[in-house]
Amino acid sequence: MTASGALSTEQAAWIHGVQRAVVDNMEQAIHGKRRVLQLVFATALAGGHVLLEDVPGTGKTALARALAQSVEGTDSRIQFTPDLLPGDVTGITVFDQSANVFEFHPGPIFANVVLADEINRASPKTQSALLEVMAERQVTVDGTTHRIDAPFLVIATQNPVEQAGTYRLPEAQLDRFMIKTSIGYPDGAAMMRILQGLNRDQDDLNPVISTANLVEAAALARQAYVSPLISDYIMRIVDATRAATEVRLGSSVRGAVALSRLAMAWAACQGRAYVLPEDVRELAVAVLAHRLVLEPEAEFDGVSAVDVIGQVLMDVPVPEENPAE
Numbered sequence: 001m002t003a004s005g006a007l008s009t010e011q012a013a014w015i016h017g018v019q020r021a022v023v024d025n026m027e028q029a030i031h032g033k034r035r036v037l038q039l040v041f042a043t044a045l046a047g048g049h050v051l052l053e054d055v056p057g058t059g060k061t062a063l064a065r066a067l068a069q070s071v072e073g074t075d076s077r078i079q080f081t082p083d084l085l086p087g088d089v090t091g092i093t094v095f096d097q098s099a100n101v102f103e104f105h106p107g108p109i110f111a112n113v114v115l116a117d118e119i120n121r122a123s124p125k126t127q128s129a130l131l132e133v134m135a136e137r138q139v140t141v142d143g144t145t146h147r148i149d150a151p152f153l154v155i156a157t158q159n160p161v162e163q164a165g166t167y168r169l170p171e172a173q174l175d176r177f178m179i180k181t182s183i184g185y186p187d188g189a190a191m192m193r194i195l196q197g198l199n200r201d202q203d204d205l206n207p208v209i210s211t212a213n214l215v216e217a218a219a220l221a222r223q224a225y226v227s228p229l230i231s232d233y234i235m236r237i238v239d240a241t242r243a244a245t246e247v248r249l250g251s252s253v254r255g256a257v258a259l260s261r262l263a264m265a266w267a268a269c270q271g272r273a274y275v276l277p278e279d280v281r282e283l284a285v286a287v288l289a290h291r292l293v294l295e296p297e298a299e300f301d302g303v304s305a306v307d308v309i310g311q312v313l314m315d316v317p318v319p320e321e322n323p324a325e
Helices: 009-028 033-046 060-070 086-089 123-134 188-196 211-221 228-244 254-270 277-291 297-302 305-315
Strands: 050-053 075-079 092-098 100-107 115-116 138-141 143-146 153-158 177-182 248-249
Touching: 009 033, 009 060, 009 211, 009 254, 033 060, 033 153, 033 177, 033 211, 033 254, 060 075, 060 115, 060 153, 086 092, 086 123, 086 138, 086 177, 092 138, 092 211, 100 143, 123 138, 123 153, 228 248, 228 254, 228 277, 228 305, 254 277, 277 305
Parallel strands: 050 153, 050 177, 075 115, 115 153
Antiparallel strands: 092 100, 138 143
């Protein structure tokens, strides 16, 4: 399947089928969290990265492994600790005495899906090394650049409860993540399925697509049509976050670009070749909320960034014309 120009209806339907197959497969390991799985898959298509803020034991590692196995890719897990060094993430160059040459030993970042567990426990220097790889898709060690194969998705986690001994992610680093979301605890029905399936091996899922299919789907999703009306709607939402009285620092330009790109991938995953205002509204909290810096008085009054985005979506008029035209 190849594409030229705009995304066609047939190509959008193919992406929808790919998304449904992968999410259905992942649900064998992650029960009752279909929207989160859809959101993570769409982020992978859009070329972004995910920040999960969750308490331990909610399935973050299982989610990363399930996605990698579903697309026949590689996965790795990096446990971030205060003594973790940048080379422990990116890799190091070692001198081979027998061959009299320096050899690069790649770090765990060289995988299709990388789980950066408790990223806020590592030093800022190590955090920066990871975030540089996320942005550049490459590692430079001793003057030599090593590319990371596509697809490449980092799922970073941080624990919102235990903050002792952690390094808060600066706003500029939070801005590197396309979305911030959480898995959360399963509901009663999902919990029953988990408990009743304890005797079944769910560690190894069969792949349903190849990494080449995922790369092709991502390239096609980038061709979804975004009308000037939708772009203007996104711009007005971002501007409104900057003008809100509760906000000291609103969404960046990167946030607006991320919302547009994710909306394109989300629309394609729904089987549409064009973006609707509903796509933007569906994704606004996940994409924009973590980029806002609230005024101290607003935080003291219990206002959250999610509340601000919700009010912005109520205040900004929704385009009425057909965005497909």
